[in-house]
Amino acid sequence: xxxxxxxxxxxxxxxxxxxxxxxxxxxxxxxxxxxxxxxxxxxxxxxxxxxxxxxxxxxxxxxxxxxxxxxxxxxxxxxxxxxxxxxxxxxxxxxxxxxxxxxxxxxxxxxxxxxxxxxxxxxxxxxxxxxxxxxxxxx
Amino acid sequence: xxxxxxxxxxxxxxxxxxxxxxxxxxxxxxxxxxxxxxxxxxxxxxxxxxxxxxxxxxxxxxxxxxxxxxxxxxxxxxxxxxxxxxxxxxxxxx
Numbered sequence: 001x002x003x004x005x006x007x008x009x010x011x012x013x014x015x016x017x018x019x020x021x022x023x024x025x026x027x028x029x030x031x032x033x034x035x036x037x038x039x040x041x042x043x044x045x046x047x048x049x050x051x052x053x054x055x056x057x058x059x060x061x062x063x064x065x066x067x068x069x070x071x072x073x074x075x076x077x078x079x080x081x082x083x084x085x086x087x088x089x090x091x092x093x094x095x096x097x098x099x100x101x102x103x104x105x106x107x108x109x110x111x112x113x114x115x116x117x118x119x120x121x122x123x124x125x126x127x128x129x130x131x132x133x134x135x136x137x138x139x
Numbered sequence: 140x141x142x143x144x145x146x147x148x149x150x151x152x153x154x155x156x157x158x159x160x161x162x163x164x165x166x167x168x169x170x171x172x173x174x175x176x177x178x179x180x181x182x183x184x185x186x187x188x189x190x191x192x193x194x195x196x197x198x199x200x201x202x203x204x205x206x207x208x209x210x211x212x213x214x215x216x217x218x219x220x221x222x223x224x225x226x227x228x229x230x231x232x233x
Contacts, residue, residue, distance in 0.1 A: 015160045037185060037216045044187045048159045094225030098202055103195055106224055107188035113223050 003066035003073070010051055010059055010078075015044055018063065029067050035137045038114050039065075039072060045107035046131055049086050050078045054129065057081035071116075074133040081129050083122040087112075143168050154182040157190035165190065169197045174206050177233075181212035191224055198229060209233055 006021045008014045019040055026036040043063065050061055062077040089108040093100055112118060117134040141161035142154040145168055157165060178194070194208065201207050209231045213221065221227050 013160050015158050019156070019158070034216055040185060041187055041220070044158055048187075048189070092225070094223075095228070096225070098195075098199060098229045101195065101199075101225075101229065103192045106191055110188060110220065110223060 003064045003075075005062060005064040007060045007062050008047070010054075010057060010061055012048055012051055015047060018043060018047055021063065022065070025065050031067075031072075031137065035072075038135065038138075039074075042111050042114055042133060042135065043074065043076075045111045046074075046076050046086065046133070049107060050076060050081075050129075050131075053084045053086075054078050054081035057127075070137045072133075072135045072137060074135070076131045078129045080127045082127070083124075083129065085120045085122075086131065087118060087120055141165070145171075149174075149176040150179055151176060152179040152182065156185040157183060158185065158187050159189040162189040162193055165193055169193055172197055172201070172208075174204075175201060175208070177209045177211050179211050180214065180217060183217065184214070186217055186220065188224075191220070191226065195226070195229070207231060 004025060008018050022036070022040055022043060026039065031039070047061060047063070058079045064075040066073045086108045090105050092102070092105045092109055094109070115133045115135045119132045121130045121132070122128070140155040141157055141164060143165050144152045144154070146152070151168060153165070198208050207230070211233045213232060218232070221230070221232065
């Protein structure tokens with residue numbers, strides 16, 4: 001099918017609109033609750049990461065989503081931003097006790113654990129950052 | 140939509156979706172937690188790292204004084220998120 005896209009305000013508060021967009025997609029594709037939960041989580045973490053780390057960027061973030069058979073392809077596009085590769089985020093010590101744990105770093109870690117593939121691409125000429133994700137739907 | 144309530148026994152109930160845009164609403168209630176209590180997830184359908192971070196901060200504060208949160212009625216999806224995050228080592232999950 002053709003990818004569907006939406007543009008969203010670069011604000012944490014826009015996440016409700018992002019979820020509404022994803023909900024419509026999940027309903028149309030008859031994606032079950034568990035997979036919809038995962039897609040929501042992946043997009044929220046990547047979207048909020050862009051909002052927090054790409055300050056000064058354009059006022060909109062573009063989200064595209066497409067289903068190809070049992071795979072979901074996601075793309076988040078952010079323009080006029082500094083490079084920031086979320087894959088370089090520190091890995092939290094998830095096996096450690098609470099004394100060794102620190103807040104932060106969990107969002108991108110969850111994304112990496114829940115998707116098949118996470119790609120980061122930055123075009124310096126127009127300061128364009130693109131994150132693409134592939135996730136296989138679970139039965 | 141997200142709601143948080145605290146009953147007379149001190150149990151905190153979470154309702155709806157706890158995402159990054161809602162976490163400040165929950166923060167005000169968790170800031171008042173000074174001793175061990177239950178957190179009921181029965182009506183919570185979604186949580187992201189923003190909510191996990193808030194629970195972590197509260198747990199850290201309580202553990203330092205010998206207490207802790209007990210998380211109850213987690214859905215299978217949310218329980219899996221806690222396991223991936225390694226939070227099943229940090230919280231008592233009933």
